[in-house]
Amino acid sequence: MNDRSAFVEGPGPSETPTSGISKGLLGRLRHLLYAGAVSLALLFFVALEPLDQFSWLFQSKLANHSPSGEIVFIGAPGDMEDPALDHRRIELAETLRDLERQGVGKIYIDVVFDQASTKESDQELAEAIAALGPRVALVDLVERSTTLGLRTRRTTDAIGGNSARVVTRRATNWLGFAWTDEYGHTVDGKRYPSLSASLAGIDDARPGEFQIDYTIPSEDIAGFELAGFAENGANLNLAGRTVIIGEGESVADTLIKVPGNYGVPPSYVSIYAAETLWAGRTGFVGGLRALTIFALLLGAMIIAVRKRKRRQIGYAALVLCIPAALYLGSHIGVRMELSYCLALIAVYGLFRSRAQLKDRLALVDNETGLPRLRALEVSALKNNLTHGHIVVARIHGYEHVLKTLAREDRSQYILKLVDRLRASDSELAIFYEGHHLAWHTKEDDTEALVDHLEGLRAIFAAPISVAGSSVDVGISFGVARLDGDPSTRLAAALAAAEESSEALNPIKIAETGSHFDQLWDISLRARIDEAMEAGEIYCVYQPKIDTMHNTMTGVEALVRWHDPARGFIPPMHFIAQCEKAGRMEHLTRYVLQSACSAARLMHFRGRTVSMSVNMSATLLGDMRIVGIVRNALQASGFDPRFLILEVTETSRIGDLATASTILNELKALGVRISMDDFGTGAANYETFFELPFDELKIDRLFVSNLAKSQKAKAIAASVVAMGKEARITIVAEGAEDTETLKILNEIGCHYVQGYVLSRPLSLTNLLKFNASDKDDALEA
Template sequence: MVVVLVLASMRFLSPVDFTIWAFQTRLFERASVVDVAYVDLSPQGDTQAEAAASLNRQVLASIRAFKRADAELIAINVPLRRSDSPSLDRDLRAELIGNRDRVLLTQGNHRPEDQDADGKRSDPYFEAGMQVVDNHLPKDFLDLVWSVEPFSKEDGERVPSLWTRLTRVGGPLGTEIGPDYSILIESVPRFDAAQLMSQGAAEARLPGGGKVVIGSPYETRISNQGILPSGLIHILAATTYDQGRGLIVYWNVLLIGIFAALLACVVSRLSSSSRRQAYGILVTAIVIGIFLAGAFGVRAEFSYSIALLAIYGGFRALARYKRRHLLLEPRSRLPNFVALHRDLGGDEIAPNLAIVVAKVARLDSVFTTLSPSEQERYLRQIADRLAIGQNGSTIYYDGGKYFAFALKTAQFEDLEAHLRGLRAIATQSVEVGARLFDVSMTLGVDQDAYRTVSNRLSSAIAAADRAREAYRPVFMITDFQSDKEDWDYSLQTRLEHALSHDRIDIALQPQFDLASGDIVGAEALARWFDEEQGQIPPERFIGQCERVGRLDELTERVLSKTLDSIEAMSANEWAPDVSLNISAIQFADEGIADLIERQIVGRAIDPKGVTIELTETARIENFVLARRTIERIKQLGMKFSIDDFGIQTANLETIYELPFDEIKIDRLFIGNLRQSTKARAITSSLIGLARDSGMVCVAEGIEDNATLELLKELGCERAQGYFLSRPIPPKDLINLLKSRTDGLDGRRYHG
């Protein structure tokens, strides 16, 4: 509505109305009885004085002819000028004064170039003592006249318009009208002044009480009837008024009516079909209105009502498109997470709702065996199961592996127990196309009453990722809250500031060759020193980065600084291998490969000296995609290491499925080598596995010399730990390498 009002204030849509009126004019053309005659003037002469004399003779002859024909009114719609014939001018002046009751003069602009005072009205010699009316016609940008005003103002006084004197009433009127151009111009009686001069009054026959306009030679465009003298418009306007036509219905009247009708449709809560019928009736009403207005000679401004309907229809179409496409996940036809944000208010706080996210594992593998229609049925069955007992809750699907819904916490005495039961139902086998498919699912829940729905959805996704099918299938966000450091939301704000202002740095922990004692590598570790809390442990802020969706940004910054340090060491002709940690969750697509390629291209380093340590390998759901991504990165020359091998699910399956070049034995076994025979046996087996598989074996967490010596005995190739060196800044590693090159004892370094 506001847009339409702005357009109306600018008259921006007037051309639409002009087009409609021209269409109506052509559609309803008709002959009509016209009581006013028109006299065409055709003055001749090579000079202005000669032309004035010719015009005055024709005007004088026309007045005399129509006086004899008993004309009720003779309007001279042309400015009179004094000629080079004083006697002619005196005769014309005498005829004017003698018939002042029936003869009137006009004033106004007859053509664009006549803007001076003399061009607007007759010479005072002729005008003195005469009736004077206005003949101004407002024109649009195409020089067409669509409305005529009943009067103009001059020196604060009203001057009646010519057309008002041509009506049967013949007096001042107060109503603006629209001339009815459907009246054929051939209906107007026409005379030629030159013929009247030669033939006399015998040819000037008028109906009793007829009126005459002695016309201007200047021309005006009339819709659908070409270029004609402007006096004819005044005649058509008078005829329109006499026939009770020409009413102007302004845009605001129609607009208010259409707006009220649309508002009624919206607030009445009609069904979709009833609402569409109502919209159809409105459109039909406007079309019928256009035809009826043309038929009855009403000049109605429909354009802004049409614009309102078009804008409203556009918004409705956009909303419908969003519902069908932008707010629905195309494969399942379920509402997506954008719809969840809209329905629950992404930036609002919903204290009585728990946000639940269901993560379905190995969906990609299932989808490879299903057609698109079967995939929809599979997803729909899971959604239907999640909706059991939820009292009509909407199930949302993000198009990947996550479903989400909201629960009113007050409905459940034990929410976790309810969700465990719901999961037991949802993970029953799904039958699609006469085949049964297993369903693996974990649930993440956020009940925090003081954060926005958007933040809580991200937290619930992170909770679903942390949940484990075997021993913790439902992960409640309160489990996060029990660890204050994990869920320090002020820390999240500071972390985002640190990322935006490049406050995340790296430290390098040297790796030593156990046979030679040389530094052969280093592990790049992210470091963040916060002004308020000091040094923040990586395990604390890396998890936060993942939860706020900025893990890729952190990885790119750490990788960039790592490559910078490699370039600095290469400049001093040192080339130790440098590794950095990347979470396996980032290998869910090939975006991580694009990130690494962007950073490595153009650098003066050998990519063979860069090792990617893959962490949290338990979160790899699609080994085929992960392997493809790893092999793409390895084509650059980089190597891959499996971090924390031997614990959780960094297991033999992962080693078998993915092309690793290195195994890092977790500190759980290394720290217990001296006192545990099991730890020694496991470590020895892992070292043998690496050797037999052609991989390098690295032990981490060396805290004392006895452990170091045991690793040498077991045949481990490389080691790192605080006993050998703490993580140190890149420049200190360069100094350490320099000291060893110079023959100094650099075996032990505590940063």
């Protein structure tokens, strides 16, 4: 069915436009998905761990809090455990007795005596430890050996006796920091509490690990050297406090790094860990959780905020959330892996920048470097232009120029035209596309503008020299006052330029609010594209019925446009404007993809019917239509044997040989070809003879008059007879009453479309129609 005539009466009762979201929103969500996938891959390979650790160093210094004061560190000499220096063990025994006299709460000896010294020194130390009873705990050390792997060093039983044991493991990452500690360790199959957990009063050796908070300045932790403790210890108030004795700062080889201090005794890590447990600052937000939350926030912002400037503010706010979260986390004791959130927004930004660059490039003609007409619309909307005029110059005979000049010479030809248009204003911004050159002028006086354009026409009277040849220039102008929507006025100027002529009307003024203006308003390329993306342009489907067997053998996809402002727009209007705006190919691709997907769904539901799709004869001059059909079939997975391409307005085929080649290529894909509206137009019989059609559709002009005109009946009968002789399927369209159906059956035409059988249906209603009793539908 030819959409130019079939849709004038408006939509059927069962048709509704599909809802959709804008292409820009879909693009942003798609880029968010891609950025999320990249960030997840980085997270999987822990690629940004260094960045997280540097952020934790920064976070550790954002806020300081004071230690509990319950832990006192006493630094022992580095040679304390040397068995050859028995006096060191005697010094330690004396210190333990002093601590006992001061009534310390608990003592942890973080020095391992795994070798015997002299009997006297070992016995003295053992007695001092035994005297402390349950108030002392020995720290066993789990360390990694390059040859033996993990091993445990522990104080001998001869010295430690039955004292409690805790375990520490001094493991740091590749940067030299220990960011986590464990609640307990397993040694020889037995669980022991860790030193840090025991310091905090947790002795159940539970599984798991926790974060270590380093927001306490290391200098605030009470610490003394063992050598001076004998003299100064009596002056300290250690009653009830916990003391840990470990290797001191004098042992340079054993010093460990903590944020803000790159040389503290190893025991400080356990002290920090214990203070963390006491303060309850063990919160942690891992990379996956942080990334998920951040992605959801970003996605919600993208969906909710449609204006670009507000989105940019939202992006900036989300980026600022990352340092803000670090700052807040440092105060409440929560460490976060936020580098992957930063990666998400960075990768998303790269995808968006790339897309915007492509959009900017799409607004520029590759050959001439001039901005396209779409760029004029964008500029007018962006700058809120409401005064002056839009002028569109139409280049006459441009098709001849395309055929005769080489590519680089065509660019030179256009640029020389632009130079002439800039005769009075060298800075004038000229926009180019096809055979149109357009610009905005601030001139409000239409008569003065017309005089100026007459002067320009005089300049163009002289030919242009290109590639050593003189090329005549024919030019006319369309003018629209800029007193409304810039896109509407540009469309009006384009329409006026198309209606202008060199001889009779070289300068045509578009009238504001005219019917002419309205038609061109809907023809604008950007408006048509946006309508398809928003679901305003959509497909409905009219069943094709075999009246002999009362079955549906196929459907025809028909395109419609429901504009939110204007309502339903007749296809005979907007399809013509699609052709003039050069968007017919895009519209055909859109309809093909929608129709093939719908037909695939019907096949999946168990009904193998054919799908007919209209194809403008104007597309039969370019082999690209073959690729469009092939891509639609591949994308939808639809069987090409059930696709019928209906060629409309065959009288507009300019080159039958080229059209024949293209149609044969299409048939090679497996699709069938139908001639739509057969019987009208002077070229139909010639076209029917020259081109490889599989089906003819009798025009509705004859079908609708079958019951009233013997002449119409004779023509239809002759077409049916001719189709039978040529072994070509004949379909009648436009049957609107039972009398017409009866006559069609009499003349042998059994494939019928029309309102008497079914109006065009939405896909949802078509599936219901498909599932219903066909006999009842035909008898109704």
